Amino acid sequence: MSETATMLRRTLADTVGSAGWRKALEAVPREVFVGDAVFLRADAARGDGWTAVRRASMDERDWLAMVYTDETWVTQVEGTLAEAADTVTGSPSSSSTTPSLVVMMLEAAGIGEGDRVLEIGTGTGYSTALMCHRLGDDAVTSVEYDPAVAERARKAISESGYAPTLVVGDGLHGWPERAPYDRLIGTCSVRTIPPAWMRQVRVGGNITTPMWGWMGGVAFAHLICEGEGTASGRFLKEDLYFMRARSHMPPPRPPIATGTGPARESRIDPAILDDEAALFVAQLAAPAAQRASSDGMTILLDVGTGSRADVRPDPGGGWIVHQHGPVRLWDAVEDAVLLWQRAGAPHQSAFGLTVTGDRQYVWLGEPDGPSWDLPA
DSSP states (O other): OOHHHHHOOOOOHHHOOTTHHHHHHHOOOOHHHHTTEEEEOOOOOSSSSSEEEGGSSOOOHHHHHHHHHSSSSSEEETTTEEEGSSSEEOEEEEEOOHHHHHHHHHHHHTTTOOOOOEEEOOSSSSSHHHHHHHOGGGGGGESSSSSSHHHHHHHHHHTTTTTOOOESSOGOOOOOGOOEEEEEEEEEBSSSHHHHHHHHHHEEEEEEEEEETTTTTTTEEEEEETTTTTEEEOSSSSSSOBBBBBGGGGGOOOOEEEEEEEEESSEEEEEEEHHHHHHHHHHHHSTEEEEEEEEEEEEEEEEETTTTEEEOOTEEEEEEEEESSSOOOOHHHHHHHHHHHHOOOOGGGEEEEEEEEEEEEEEETTTTTSSEEEOO
C-alpha cells in the first residue's frame, strides 16, 4: 500500500467529511475497486462514445490522484468492462460512484454499528467494503445481478481483506436466506419498491433507495417498515440516484410519429419539465410514458398502449399539443403539474410514498393528500 495512496485516502476522508465513515474511507483502497482501467467520454458531441483509460498508460501518481478525486468512474458500458475494450458506445452499466454520494447514501439510511445490512447492487464493491470495515463482515450481504461485475467485485473485496456474504442474482428478490435485515439500501435505482424487500426488513427497519421512472424523474425514498408487507415514508432532500436496475429499464422506444390527433392549446409550458421536481410530478401522472425531444418539440410516448403526445411552440404564442391513443398523456401531465404549482412547486421531499400488499402510491403533503399510484 503506497504512501501516496494512503495520503490520498486521508485527503478524500477530509473532503467527504463524515465522522461516522472516516476510518473506513481512510482504510479502504479505492484504487483496488476502480481497477486497472476506466471509461471516459470519447466524444462529448456524440454522447455515447467511451474510450478506456488504462492504469498502465499513466504515471502511477497521476492514476492514483485521478482515482481519489470525488468523481464517478465508469467501469462498464453496455456489459463491457473497461479492462476488456478500448472503445465502446452505449450507456454505462457499472461504475465506482462518487465517494461523497456513497457516504450520503449510507448516512441517509442511518447505518451504524450493530446493523445488519442488505445492499442491492454490489457494483465495484467499494461501498460493500466500507460497510464491512465499520460493521464487520458478517453484518453485510450484497447482491449483484451481473456475473462479470460480481466476480470483479469479489476479487477486489477479498484483496482488500473483507469477507461479506456476496450473492450473484436478481437483487429485486433480495436475499431471504439472511433476513431479517435492519437496513436495506439500493445502490441502483428502481421504478417501484420490490415486494420481496418488504418481507426481508424487520419491523422498524428501513429501506433507502433512489427511484427513477421512465420519464427520467427521480426521487430518494426512505421508508420505515411497518410489518405485513407495508411501509411508508417521505422522499429525502438529497438529489441522489444511481444507475437503474436492469429489469426496471424502460422498453425500447420505436420511431415516433408526431402531429397526429386533435390539436389544442397546452395549459403549461413544456419547458417546465426541465425542472427536476416538475418532471417527477409529470411522471407520477403518466408513469408508463417516456420523454423525448425533437426539433423544439417535447414528446411523450407510452410504448405499451401506443399513446403519444407532442407539444410545440405556436407561432402565435403559447404551445400546441397533439395527442393520440387511448391515454391522454398530456392531459394527465397538465393536471398534475398545475396541482403541484398551486401547492408552491415544492421539491420531491414534500412528497411521500406508502407501500402496501396491493398498492404503491405517492402522496403530496400528507398520506391523505393528493396521490398517484405507481405502476403495478
